Amino acid sequence: MPRRKPARARPARKAGRVPRNTLSRAVVVDAALAMIDREGLDAVTMPKLAQHLGVGTMSLYRHVEDKDDLIAAVAEQVMGGIAVPDGSPDDWQGRVVGYLRALRDAAIAHPALSRILADRGLTVGPVFDQLEGLHGILVTAGFSDTDAVRAFYSLLTYVFGFVIWELPRVHQQPAEAYAAAWNHSIDALDPADYPHLHALRSTLVTTASPNQFEYGLRHLVGSLAATTDPSTKQRPRPARPPTSE
Amino acid sequence: MPRRKPARARPARKAGRVPRNTLSRAVVVDAALAMIDREGLDAVTMPKLAQHLGVGTMSLYRHVEDKDDLIAAVAEQVMGGIAVPDGSPDDWQGRVVGYLRALRDAAIAHPALSRILADRGLTVGPVFDQLEGLHGILVTAGFSDTDAVRAFYSLLTYVFGFVIWELPRVHQQPAEAYAAAWNHSIDALDPADYPHLHALRSTLVTTASPNQFEYGLRHLVGSLAATTDPSTKQRPRPARPPTSE
DNA sequence: TAATCATAGCGTATGGGATACGCAACCCTT
DNA sequence: AAGGGTTGCGTATCCCATACGCTATGATTA
Numbered sequence: 046m047p048r049r050k051p052a053r054a055r056p057a058r059k060a061g062r063v064p065r066n067t068l069s070r071a072v073v074v075d076a077a078l079a080m081i082d083r084e085g086l087d088a089v090t091m092p093k094l095a096q097h098l099g100v101g102t103m104s105l106y107r108h109v110e111d112k113d114d115l116i117a118a119v120a121e122q123v124m125g126g127i128a129v130p131d132g133s134p135d136d137w138q139g140r141v142v143g144y145l146r147a148l149r150d151a152a153i154a155h156p157a158l159s160r161i162l163a164d165r166g167l168t169v170g171p172v173f174d175q176l177e178g179l180h181g182i183l184v185t186a187g188f189s190d191t192d193a194v195r196a197f198y199s200l201l202t203y204v205f206g207f208v209i210w211e212l213p214r215v216h217q218q219p220a221e222a223y224a225a226a227w228n229h230s231i232d233a234l235d236p237a238d239y240p241h242l243h244a245l246r247s248t249l250v251t252t253a254s255p256n257q258f259e260y261g262l263r264h265l266v267g268s269l270a271a272t273t274d275p276s277t278k279q280r281p282r283p284a285r286p287p288t289s290e
Numbered sequence: 291m292p293r294r295k296p297a298r299a300r301p302a303r304k305a306g307r308v309p310r311n312t313l314s315r316a317v318v319v320d321a322a323l324a325m326i327d328r329e330g331l332d333a334v335t336m337p338k339l340a341q342h343l344g345v346g347t348m349s350l351y352r353h354v355e356d357k358d359d360l361i362a363a364v365a366e367q368v369m370g371g372i373a374v375p376d377g378s379p380d381d382w383q384g385r386v387v388g389y390l391r392a393l394r395d396a397a398i399a400h401p402a403l404s405r406i407l408a409d410r411g412l413t414v415g416p417v418f419d420q421l422e423g424l425h426g427i428l429v430t431a432g433f434s435d436t437d438a439v440r441a442f443y444s445l446l447t448y449v450f451g452f453v454i455w456e457l458p459r460v461h462q463q464p465a466e467a468y469a470a471a472w473n474h475s476i477d478a479l480d481p482a483d484y485p486h487l488h489a490l491r492s493t494l495v496t497t498a499s500p501n502q503f504e505y506g507l508r509h510l511v512g513s514l515a516a517t518t519d520p521s522t523k524q525r526p527r528p529a530r531p532p533t534s535e
Numbered sequence: 536t537a538a539t540c541a542t543a544g545c546g547t548a549t550g551g552g553a554t555a556c557g558c559a560a561c562c563c564t565t
Numbered sequence: 566a567a568g569g570g571t572t573g574c575g576t577a578t579c580c581c582a583t584a585c586g587c588t589a590t591g592a593t594t595a
Contacts, residue, residue, distance in 0.1 A: 066543080066590095066591090067543090067544085068543075068544080090580075090581060090582085091581075091582065091583085092580080092581075092582090095545095100544070100545080101544060101545040101546075102545080102546095102582090102583090103544075103545055103546080103547095103583080103584095103585095104543070104544045104545060106582095106583075106584095107542085107543055107544070107545095108543095111582075111583075112581095112582065112583090159408060160408055160409055162454075163404060163405055163408035163409075163454050164405060164408075166455075166457075166458040167454065167455050168472075173475065173476075173479060173484065173487060174484075176486075176487060176494075177483075177484045177485075177486050177487050180486040180487070180490070181486055184486070190489070190490060190493060191493055191497070194490060194493050194494060194497050195497060195502060195505045195506075198455065198497060198502060198506075199448075199452075199502070199505060199506030199509065201451070201455065202448060202451040202452040202454075202455050202506060203444075203447060203448045203451055203506070203510075204451065205450075205451035205454060205455065206446070206447040206448055206449065206450040206451025206452065206454070207444075207447040207451065209407075209408050209412065209447075209450060209451070209454075210411075210412045210443065210446065210447050210450065212411075213411040227413075230418065231418075234418060238422075239418065239419075239422045240422075241421075241422050241425040241426055241429070242418060242421060242422050242425070244435070245425065245435060245439060248435060248436055248439050249421075249439060252436070252439050252440060252443060257440060257443060257444070260440045260444060261440075261443075261444030261447060261448070261510070264444065264509075264510055264513035264514055265448075265506070265509055265510055265513070267513055268509035268510070268512055268513035269509055272509075311561095311562090311572080312572090312573085313572080313573080335551080335552060335553085336552075336553065336554080337551085337552070337553090340574095345573070345574080346573060346574040346575075347552095347553090347554090347574080347575095348554080348555095348556095348573075348574050348575080348576095349572075349573045349574060351553095351554070351555095352571085352572060352573070352574095353572095356553075356554075357552095357553070357554090
């Protein structure tokens with residue numbers, strides 16, 4: 046008993062009236078990205094996406110191989126929006142860090158990104174350009190070819206791990222839900238067995254700030270810098286890294 | 291530990307003959323983990339899992355709230371198997387690094403782990419014990435409360451990002467598939483536009499060795515150490531980190 | 536302008552999957 | 566020997582991803 050026709054808010058299709066060129070791969074991908082951002086990755090299904098676009102479900106498949114292809118395209122779209130910043134060769138740290146921050150920003154702007162990449166590997170299409178750019182920067186800065194590779198892999202890796210760890214804290218329906226959950230978990234633990242966690246209740250949760258991102262990044266970049274350019278060794282590391290929010 | 295029946299080829303159920311106490315949450319979770327390791331996360335469905343156990347699909351739901359609960363339990367199971375190593379208080383670096391290596395080993399032994407955690411957040415049950423232990427180690431080593439939190443978050447974060455990046459390389463049907471894919475991708479790029487990537491064909495792929503893990507880890511730990519105990523500043527960082535495989 | 540044609544949009548059908556619901560066999564208790 | 570909470574599980578429902586053509590559409594060409 047088939048019955049399909051609401052097609053949401055969009056000039057409903059008339060019998061026999063089938064407009065052309067309404068869809069394109071770009072339109073589908075954009076809509077998917079928007080829907081993912083809005084309702085979450087799991088909420089996106091082909092039927093729902095189609096309905097949103099005011100088209101039939103199977104129409105999507107004219108522009109996308111399958112759902113997997115669609116999600117991959119979404120990931121590429123997002124990653125493609127990230128650029129390795131310009132800058133003087135002297136400031137390799139600034140450029141590299143700028144790129145990594147952009148990466149984190151993208152992951153926060155599109156919370157599903159890291160999940161998608163965790164599923165299919167970090168190296169999607171546009172990353173090639175970025176690797177090329179980063180490598181150039183590092184080599185110019187004095188890194189050997191191999192060390193440059195190792196360095197940016199380490200950095201990339203750190204950023205992704207961080208973002209995955211950070212996301213549940215950043216995006217959570219009620220903003221305090223995450224903190225509440227943590228506190229609840231900690232309350233359930235016996236203070237005798239978990240003295241530190243109890244003492245740190247507040248710290249554990251609030252530490253997920255931009256500063257935490259910068260903290261690890263600073264250490265990593267600073268240490269990498271030390272292997273190449275001793276003069277910058279101290280720069281990225283203040284006598285004592287800021288310790289609070 | 292309670293004994294576990296093979297559960298494999300169980301005599302098919304006879305009409306009216308319904309044995310009792312064949313299942314338990316532990317049995318279900320173990321079977322799920324085994325199946326995940328064997329066939330991948332996506333291959334695991336409630337019907338297939340039940341069939342494997344020789345029981346009806348809905349029987350599983352007596353011991354597991356829903357699939358989500360099951361997967362969460364699997365993650366806990368794996369994470370619970372990781373311990374913060376003992377050691378002398380002097381060797382905080384050794385203990386912390388030991389823990390992080392164990393984490394990576396677990397992620398490699400159970401390739402789906404990182405995907406699962408990326409979906410639901412890194413902090414699953416047993417992690418509390420581990421955080422408690424790590425925090426104690428770091429504070430004893432001279433870190434302030436806050437810095438200790440920042441430090442292990444950074445480390446944890448690095449490890450997870452690394453593992454996610456590394457996994458596709460470690461587990462791939464034909465061992466060379468990954469390298470082949472990369473080389474193929476690079477070949478498709480115009481050497482004029484991507485001089486570095488072309489020059490690095492081999493390096494880019496082969497760098498994914500245990501050394502890469504240690505490379506970033508060494509830098510991170512070394513730099514963190516420097517903030518607390520200047521005497522160890524040089525230790526984790528040889529004059530020049532090994533540069534090759 | 537009319538006939539031709541590749542193609543976009545889409546209706547229908549198939550094969551899973553997750554899971555609510557409720558029955559009945561079991562095993563334990565009394 | 567009877568009763569009852571529990572466990573295993575059959576059935577049914579609702580969604581999904583997707584294969585398979587059919588048909589209208591707009592561009593192309595005669």
